[in-house]
Amino acid sequence: MTASLDVIGVGNAIVDVLAKADDAFLAAHSIPKGGMILIDEAQASTIYDAMAAGVEISGGSAANSIACIASMGGKGGFVGKVADDALGEIFRHDLHAIGVEFDTKPLGDGPATGRCLVNVTPDAQRSMTTFLGAAGLVSPDDIDEGQIARAEITFFEGYLFEQPVARQAFIRACAIAKREGKRAALTLSDASCVDRQFDVLQQFIPQHIDILLANDREAETLFGSDDLDVIAEKARKLCPLTAVTLSEKGSILIPRDGDVVKVDAVKPAQLVDTTGAGDAYAAGLLLGLARGFELESAGALGSLAASEVISHFGARPEQSLKALAEQAGLL
Known part of the structure; x- marks a missing residue:
């Protein structure tokens, strides 16, 4: 029997290109500040x-x-589509090098491996333009039943939810997780995604998702309010557990039954680049939940991971998150 996984992610396999820019550059190329748009x-x-x-x-x-x-010492897996090209090989190598299971068959014919052009302004906002390429072509055939069954939590990316064939892959994976008594999590990814997929999400989340992750803008779009009490009331009806990140104000965890849990942010050594802050928070939270932590501890692990990632350029940790968490008494 192959070893169990804490979390398996299903998402866009993208190579990021990060560079510094100013607001004039964003305007010249019609890039919405702080958001993400798809390009050809x-x-x-x-x-x-x-x-x-x-x-x-x-x-x-x-x-x-x-x-x-x-980086936190957890066991992770990933399902995503790359092309059989140089960037695809780089992506595969990078995940294997850090001990992540990634065995999705590459795309033989079709578009190239996807890439995201991330322009970071001096205020640390990241503005993203994404060519999805092969990444958007994850299909139900890419879901390995045994792999999903071994994962405590299967984690879906909202960006990929917009692709109809990928959505069918999500539904298949959710059914496997549910049958095995495991949980499914979804991050909303971007407020514009939520707006475009609003009606579908209102049906998909209560049917399939146990853990919902959103930032404040995404939550406001999904729940139609910027009032956290209203958001909490509506979230409880939609999903068993909802996490809403609030930038420097930390985050709140909203269980269906029980009080809202407030989690403090961890101040970074320096604020350099917010790229990946939500991704890192999700990692800590989901690893904590997969390991059976109380909500407060799982949320604190998320805050710690986010703090490390925003203290430098790029969306992946440069320091050992396990070592930082052990120093903080969280692992």
């Missing part, structure tokens, strides 16, 4: 050619979370 291959080439020198690293929201889980 030609647009990706134009923006990439104009970007400042930067760094390339394997990314994708759910994959970033799984990388953080590995």
